[in-house]
Amino acid sequence: MSIAVVTWNVNSIRARLDRLLAFLARHSPDAVCLQELKVEDAQFPFVELRAAGYHAVVAGQKTYNGVAILAKEEPTDVLRGLDDGEDDAQARLIAATVRGIRIASAYFPNGGEPASPKYPYKLAWMRRLRRWLDRHVDPASPFVLGGDFNVAPDDLDIKNPEHWRDSVLANDEVRAALAEIRAFGLVDVLRKHHPGEAIYSWWDYRMLGFPKNDGLRIDHLDATPALAARSEQAFVDREERKGKAASDHAPVFAVFSE
């Protein structure tokens, strides 16, 4: 037996519900990290997902952000937020345990423009996430951080890297901040299985981004070495980006041996 874990920024779970249900029926993943729910917990479609065979643990928020973990097996030990006492209403992190794997679903701040206040918030949030890992995760245990990191780690992860070089998704500073997080002891599972391959997970809705494959790889599944050693394959489901009612992000898969 194997365990399939997915991360997917759905860009509104209500707008995406039909596609999400079809996706679950088609792939039958064991666990799914969702981001950008754009819904409060009270409006989250628990009933429809349960009917489709999935439990859900949710950290929702009105209009913006919102993260969840779906799983066929009921998740345990749910932890919401960065848990550091900061006054922060943005719902961007949830963690739970599924089939012996500790899973975190994260929606890193986008950061807007480098000169906007959203950018220092992003850098601070990333430092806070590193401290959360230090406090809550044993680097020797099976753990995976799935999410929209809003960082393309390398020029290989961008179709047109020169266009994005100074942006909040790809500049040296955010890449260094991601490196600090990964220095906790995390392995980029997609990259492990596809070294040197140009693979993207997000394409702008504007300017024919997807038809031109003008994409970036900003959605990631990062595992501790103990879990990454069990990964059998990883891939992006580009089919899910096609068609009218698609999210601008495609789901990223990792499959682990039992």
Added chain:
DNA sequence: ATGGTCGCACCGCGA
């Protein structure tokens, strides 16, 4: 690939 942002909330903002 069969088009040419989308979602939510409000008439703009965030991505």
